Amino acid sequence: MHPPSVSPARALPLRARLRRTLSRALNHRAGAPLRAAHEGLAAAELAVLRTRDRLLEPDPTPAERADVAEHLTIVVKTFLRPDVCRRLLCSAREVFDGRIVVADDSPTPLTVADPRVDVVALPFDSGVAVGRNRALAEVDTEFTFITDDDHVLSRATRLHEVIDYLRRNPEVDIVGMGLMNLPERRVADVGTDRMTAGTLPPLREHGELVDGLPVRLMVAQNYVARTASLRRIGWDEGVRMLDHRDFFHRASGRLLTVLDLSVGAYHVRTPYRREYMRHRRDHAADREYLQRKWTAVAMGRAPSDVTRWDG
Structure with missing residues (x-):
């Protein structure tokens, strides 16, 4: 995988606007042909790229697969997309033989036949933070x-x-x-060189190399971490959807994160699923809560690692 040729910092606002425009068009009553085209194109791209990877990428040795299975657990949060989650699980089994923990707050929790997949059923629409915390509590391996x-x-x-x-x-x-x-076919680098006022200074500077990999203050929701390190930070359950940036803000100065763009995965969004997107976009309460919390941090009324602000 290779980073995009356009600077993410300069291109992100335009991309965000384009994504919103595309999402509105896909969810329009007359958008059925566009939805079918979007889904078909993504499926075709995915098939070609995964075939390429099977041909060009070396298969891990049995010893490597066994080592990963023993020391790593995959944690995934799902909601209202059982078919999408099953696609992830199916793809994971091509490269991973270990345990997978799925946190699901859908009305009907996911069911799978794979005995190495554990589904943690949660109350409806509990949110991403609750789901990740509950799933992480089930992990007993060194890495997640x-x-x-x-x-x-x-x-x-x-x-x-x-x-x-x-x-x-x-x-x-x-x-x-x-x-x-x-x-x-765009590889995202969501790294930033500054965080919200009040966060601790980073352990290493943005871009500094550690054994050949650049330091990032934040990475995409596709990472391997030491389980003990994740438990030191956790996810703020006052947040339902906007958990990602908050996690890395609180991790600043406490955890060291690097980025390896030579390994990775594919991201196939579903902006045409109206019920899912209705809940996904309902984050006004999250924004208000995070504003209050990080204002308190910046003013010194709360520590930067606060996981729940009730002030």
Whole structure:
């Protein structure tokens, strides 16, 4: 996988506007042909790329697969997309033989036949933070792979290499991986060189190399971490949807994160699913809560690692 040629910092606002425009068109009453085209194009791109990965990427050795299965657990949060989550699980089994924990707050929890998949059923629409915390509580391995249900793994998701890196570099807590959005075929680097006022100074400067990988203050929701490090931070359950940035803000100065774009997965969004998107976009309460919390942090009335602000 390779980073985009356009600077993410400059292109993101335009991309965000384009995504919103596309999402509105896909959800329009007359958008059925566009929905079918979007889904078909993404599926075709995914099939071609995964075939390429099978042909070009080396298969892990049995010893490497066994080591990863013993020391890593995959954690995924899902909601209202059982078919999408099953696609992730199916793709994971091509490269991973270990345990997968799925947190599901759908009205009807996911059911799977795979005995190595544990589904944690939650009250309806509990939110991402609650789901990740509950799933993480079930992990008993040294490393955890955090991913989302609309991701697809392939041979390019070389988990044994990521674990080897973490073992060589005990000061690193998280290794972010490339995540190619389809059908755009764009690899996102969500790294930032500054955080919200009040956060602790980072352990290493943005862009500094650690054993060949650049430091990032934040990475996409597609990373391998030390389980103990994740438990030190956790997810703020006062947040239902906007958990990601808050996690890395609180991790600043406490965890060290790097990015490896040579390994990764594919991201196939579903902006045409109206019921899912209705809940996904309902984050006004999250924004208000985070504003109050981080204002308190910036004013010194709360520590930067506060997980719940009731002031």
